[in-house]
Amino acid sequence: MSDATTRRWLPQFCSLPTLFAVMVVAELVALIIVLAPDQHARPWLSRLGVTTVYVQWLALLNAVVLCSMRQPLERLSARAGFVLAWVLSVAATALGSAVVSQMDQALGLGLTVPAGESERFVLGNAAIAALISAALLRYLFVLEQWRERVSAASKAQVDALQARIRPHFLFNSMNTIASLIRTRPAEAEQTVEDLADLFRAALGSGDAPGTLGEELDLMDHYLRIEKLRLGERLRVDIDVAELPRDLPLPRLLLQPLVENAIYHGIQPLADGGTIQVVGRHAPGHIEIAIRNPVPPDAAPARNGLALANIRARIEYHFGTRGELRVEPGGGEYAVTVRLPDASPDR
Amino acid sequence: MRALIVDDEPLARERLAALLAEIEGVELAGEASTGFDALEAAARLKPELVLLDIRMPVMDGLEAARHLDALETPPAVIFCTAYQDHALAAFDANAVDYLVKPIRVERLRAAIGKAQRLSGSTVRRLENAAEPGRRRSHLCARVRGSLVLVAVADIDYLLAEDKYVVVHHAKGEVLIEEPLTALEEEFAGRFVRIHRNCLVALAKLSGLERTPDGRVLARIAGVGVPLEVSRRNLPALRKLVRTL
Numbered sequence: 001m002s003d004a005t006t007r008r009w010l011p012q013f014c015s016l017p018t019l020f021a022v023m024v025v026a027e028l029v030a031l032i033i034v035l036a037p038d039q040h041a042r043p044w045l046s047r048l049g050v051t052t053v054y055v056q057w058l059a060l061l062n063a064v065v066l067c068s069m070r071q072p073l074e075r076l077s078a079r080a081g082f083v084l085a086w087v088l089s090v091a092a093t094a095l096g097s098a099v100v101s102q103m104d105q106a107l108g109l110g111l112t113v114p115a116g117e118s119e120r121f122v123l124g125n126a127a128i129a130a131l132i133s134a135a136l137l138r139y140l141f142v143l144e145q146w147r148e149r150v151s152a153a154s155k156a157q158v159d160a161l162q163a164r165i166r167p168h169f170l171f172n173s174m175n176t177i178a179s180l181i182r183t184r185p186a187e188a189e190q191t192v193e194d195l196a197d198l199f200r201a202a203l204g205s206g207d208a209p210g211t212l213g214e215e216l217d218l219m220d221h222y223l224r225i226e227k228l229r230l231g232e233r234l235r236v237d238i239d240v241a242e243l244p245r246d247l248p249l250p251r252l253l254l255q256p257l258v259e260n261a262i263y264h265g266i267q268p269l270a271d272g273g274t275i276q277v278v279g280r281h282a283p284g285h286i287e288i289a290i291r292n293p294v295p296p297d298a299a300p301a302r303n304g305l306a307l308a309n310i311r312a313r314i315e316y317h318f319g320t321r322g323e324l325r326v327e328p329g330g331g332e333y334a335v336t337v338r339l340p341d342a343s344p345d346r
Numbered sequence: 347m348r349a350l351i352v353d354d355e356p357l358a359r360e361r362l363a364a365l366l367a368e369i370e371g372v373e374l375a376g377e378a379s380t381g382f383d384a385l386e387a388a389a390r391l392k393p394e395l396v397l398l399d400i401r402m403p404v405m406d407g408l409e410a411a412r413h414l415d416a417l418e419t420p421p422a423v424i425f426c427t428a429y430q431d432h433a434l435a436a437f438d439a440n441a442v443d444y445l446v447k448p449i450r451v452e453r454l455r456a457a458i459g460k461a462q463r464l465s466g467s468t469v470r471r472l473e474n475a476a477e478p479g480r481r482r483s484h485l486c487a488r489v490r491g492s493l494v495l496v497a498v499a500d501i502d503y504l505l506a507e508d509k510y511v512v513v514h515h516a517k518g519e520v521l522i523e524e525p526l527t528a529l530e531e532e533f534a535g536r537f538v539r540i541h542r543n544c545l546v547a548l549a550k551l552s553g554l555e556r557t558p559d560g561r562v563l564a565r566i567a568g569v570g571v572p573l574e575v576s577r578r579n580l581p582a583l584r585k586l587v588r589t590l
Binding site: 175267 | 360379380404446
């Protein structure tokens with residue numbers, strides 16, 4: 001789940017804007033090196049020239065290495081990719097420094113360090129590269145995560161604006177009510193009330209979060225309407241007594257899962273079946289599992305859209321502490337939602 | 347006019363029956379809850395009109411309408427639906443009458459007034475427009491005036507003979523009047539051609555064998571006699587069997 005969102009954190013080092021940024025950072029490093037108080041015979045301008053050429057060359061070397069390694073790096077997890085990129089950068093710098101210092105001594109230019117001190121030169125450069133690339137990579141990583149968050153937040157807002165209740169459901173319910181009014185007015189009245197609650201949640205959710213208790217009630221109301229419509233075909237087995245009802249929860253997080261269970265599980269079956277909802281409360285988290293039978297020839301992953309929507313919202317609200325698991329197979333379909341329970345008194 | 351109500355939701359049937367009671371000259375012949383049951387009820391009750399819900403388990407309304415056309419005296423059909431966004435456009439384009447739920451009694455009365463029987467080809471156009479590439483769940487044959495439905499999943503193989511196709515299935519065989527090529531096209535991936543006149547269910551194909559005189563035969567699970575594979579279809583079939 002987190003792979004998709006954190007995979008593209010490494011920028012294109014071969015692109016011009018990134019190359020420019022790398023060169024600016026390299027020039028800053030060169031300036032710092034030159035400005036650092038030290039006893040040097042040569043004038044600072046000449047030192048800046050030599051240091052600039054050298055540091056820029058190392059920076060470009062790093063950029064080329066990271067650019068060519070981009071694909072394998074992104075295939076790793078974010079953490080492993082980060083570490084490997086950092087190691088690559090340090091290694092490239094150390095190797096480059098060793099080559100430069102060898103060449104310098106062979107040519108006798110005396111631009112780097114006196115003979116015999118090349119080890120210190122290589123290690124020093126590697127250490128500088130280690131510090132700077134760690135800071136830079138971390139910065140890029142955080143930047144990319146921030147971008148991801150911003151886009152997820154706006155997506156979650158857009159999603160919240162759309163009523164996720166199927167239009168089919170509205171019209172079927174209206175039909176149910178029309179038919180109940182003649183024969184069973186009391187049930188018709190209750191269905192109107194249930195329907196109103198559902199659409200209040202779907203249309204007016206906005207930013208205000210609800211509670212788990214409210215969501216469970218909503219699920220009950222939804223199932224009550226569908227039970228009227230499907231009659232004997234829909235059987236419900238709910239066991240959620242141990243769930244904390246006051247847990248804050250985004251609205252309409254569970255109801256769409258039950259709706260999926262009916263549309264893809266119960267409705268296509270001539271004899272219907274049982275929807276099972278089981279809630280478990282453990283220290284630090286809750287788990288809610290929704291199971292339903294599916295027709296044997298059901299196309300897999302038909303309800304991917306609704307699931308992706310809920311998954312995105314769980315990730316947006318709970319980060320990696322929440323998850324949604326799907327277990328199809330054996331004529332049955334099970335979705336499990338796991339959410340953190342942060343309250344300290346439980 | 348005698349009408350059959352077909353809907354999988356009991357309350358929807360109840361309401362439709364109440365509406366029909368308000369319309370003069372229409373009498374309720376019976377009710378059914380799936381397309382499959384509807385065909386059986388239609389053959390038994392011989393209604394002049396069928397009010398057909400579209401979304402139903404086992405067999406949906408569109409497929410049921412197509413099979414209804416095979417009856418000796420096909421009834422007029424009015425489709426009922428809750429909401430089908432783009433599918434409704436298919437109905438408009440083919441000038442087929444449909445009612446949206448909750449149904450108004452005036453609309454129902456008007457629809458019954460001009461209700462007509464749907465030819466199979468109209469329904470096929472409808473099916474294609476609403477959902478391209480859809481397949482029937484059953485094949486329909488007429489045996490001595492009544493309809494016999496064979497679930498496609500139960501079919502072992504299809505053998506063309508003259509202008510008929512013999513459907514060999516788990517419980518026997520029936521004749522249908524459809525070209526083999528059309529069946530091959532509709533159920534591509536489910537049946538494989540082994541001979542100019544024969545399609546075999548891929549799931550039932552259990553292997554190939556060679557006779558002493560050099561012919562190749564296909565073995566089919568649950569069928570005693572192996573079927574001859576033509577020279578022309580052999581290479582493709584070999585490849586397919588290897589991937590099974």
